[in-house]
Amino acid sequence: MLYKLHSSNGLFDKLSPVEFKDFSSFGKLEKDLEELIAKSILDILFEDYSLMPIFQERSYQAEADIYALNEKGELIIFELKRGNAGEDAVNQALRYAQNAGQWSYSKLKNKYKQYSESDIELTRAHRDAFDLEHALSPKDINNKQHLIIIGSAADDSLITAVDYWKRQGVSIEFLPYRIYEIGEEQYFEFFALPYDRHKNPGDIKGVIFDTNRSWDENSIWYMIENNRVAAFGEAKRFVEYLYPGDINRSESIGSLFLNLPKYTLYLTCGRNS
Structure with missing residues (x-):
């Protein structure tokens, strides 16, 4: 549900639900x-x-x-x-x-x-x-x-x-949807499985992903050639901290620098952490 925030004296102090519609409301x-x-x-x-x-x-x-x-x-x-x-x-x-x-x-x-x-x-x-x-x-x-x-x-x-x-x-x-009409624009709200969890587009962050070079010099080539970000052994859990859209602008030799939409996040236990 979408609620409008009301404020007084610089503080948010009240919520009011915003009316929603469906496709039939627009003759669709x-x-x-x-x-x-x-x-x-x-x-x-x-x-x-x-x-x-x-x-x-x-x-x-x-x-x-x-x-x-x-x-x-x-x-x-x-x-x-x-x-x-x-x-x-x-x-x-x-x-x-x-x-x-x-x-x-x-x-x-x-x-x-x-x-x-x-x-x-x-x-x-x-x-x-x-x-x-x-x-x-x-x-x-x-x-x-x-x-x-x-x-x-x-x-x-x-x-x-x-x-x-x-x-x-x-x-x-059952997956519900709602359409909100705000000003002259329409917004589609959808509740995806397994629950309504969507990453905020404003939360894009910079990423430095260690290439595991000190343990295996070939690991970086495995990632580049397969177009994947890979975490090995006990370190594999760190992949879960990355999301599509995260970016990195650093240039350190020991790390892989990513614009994540080009990569598939991949976990493996096949090498040392």
Whole structure:
């Protein structure tokens, strides 16, 4: 929820909630919400849990709105509701999930080919999307399914229905969204799994990352050649202090200087710390 800060005598002393809206408030279609989510799930909305979209619904077909794969090859099924939808939307989504759980790798591969308009093999595209060292085996694709309902934060009946199925052991989540209109601009608020945690863009910091040179002179070349930041042995935990966007302007010989969007953070126990 967004709150406006009020102040008096130079001190913040009061909060008032800001009215929020949904896609239907602006006359937008559910398809508009679908396109927005599909274009943003790999890099923007799911910062700690990136997803690879592989298929979107077709007109007049009994399909969910978006199908995606996570890093493990598990199928994530999205059902989107622009405004209040109620519990029937969940029942519909459960039928889609049951159907998709029976899809073979060959069927998913054909759906991805149609969606991407590319001849790249699905397992290879998945490897590239998540920067994996090795591609998954086809048998590892779609061996588990998860259902995500995205809808208005004000849709209480939809939230209640999702909570019921969660208590029954179904892998289902409700992710609310809100739209705020401030001045003449609109802002989209989204609550990503595993919880609403987003790094503040204002918190970018400088980074000096030690190359482990005193222990292994070749470690710096391992990082540069593989386009990775690597921490070895007991020091591997230090990678968790780095975030995309962090920068460094130093020039010390013993350290690696990074503009992190070019690098993949990578942990290994293969060498001395």
